[in-house]
Amino acid sequence: MLIALNKPYGVLCQFSGDGSRPTLAGYVREKDVYPAGRLDHDSEGLLLLTDDGRLAHRLTDPRHKQPKTYLVQVDGAMTDEALIALRRGVALNDGPTLPTGAEHAVEPDWLWPRDPPVRFRKAIPTSWLTVTLREGRNRQVRRMTAAVGFPTLRLIRVRIGDWALDGLPPGQTRRLL
Template sequence: MPLILFNKPFQVMCQFSSHPSRETLADYLTIPNIYPAGRLDADSEGLLLLTDDGKLQHHISHPAFKQPKTYLAQVEGSVDQKMLTLLRSGIDLGDFVTQPCEVRQIAAPDWLWPRVPAIRERLDIPTSWLALTITEGKNRQVRRMTAAVNLPTLRLVRIAIGKISLESHPLWPGEFTEIDPSELTRLKANN
């Protein structure tokens, strides 16, 4: 039962079937019979776990298990305490209200790889970085949350699922590694 940690590059589709205009997981991973445990949209980067074990896949990705997922978001604008409080307490996005989350403003991470293509930045509008940890994972949730507090997301990188992170397993975009079985035990123990 392989458990693969993959650093998904920007604009890569989270599928193995071909796509008419974009790269897919099949362009990077040739391990047979593995599937992503959760997804990242094409505009998001970072940690993706893949496995051939359906129960494990469900355990990692299903919101019922409340597996925390941590993201770094580069946002357009300056962050204030009111915005952080709103994000922490849950936001009504129209079709659902987000669960409370952990969020803090951080300095630009110096260990993070440059994005290709680079982020569009405007000299007259500052950018800020947030670290957000959520236990849900609805479609484009983090982007919708930051937009709701007037901080449009420019770049979104998932860096951790539970205790498994790209900080402890540094991989460049497109690289992957098989995770040590002891880390799988720690992941399951989070519940």
């Protein structure tokens, strides 16, 4: 079984917790499934869950290089130079990243409002971009955009390999396999 969840902002990628934050248990009704990968509590979007250990390994092991695509809102007007740096890979404190796909984007018309909203500063613009990774380090997209001078404000995973959000509303699941 493979299930897609559009993980809302603030939800922990685990089924149990101390009650201070919502967990997957509040959104996933299927039993005996586990996340194939993670999204930080302050990230949103596509999370795949499965009851098949081999499938989970294939989805998460870097040797299988499943591309993961994110829609990213950053603080400031993203420059072409910064995008080129992201594409080449940037130096992080745990070593250089692999080259990535990074492109300017527009805020999509299908995007749901975030709760709480992203901070708004009248004098400082924001930019949207898409970033596609083939590795998955801790908070990697956020660290990469900060390294090129554009801190991430909102991060939404929209695709993992062949699977995409495809209109799945936040907090909802869809059976894929």
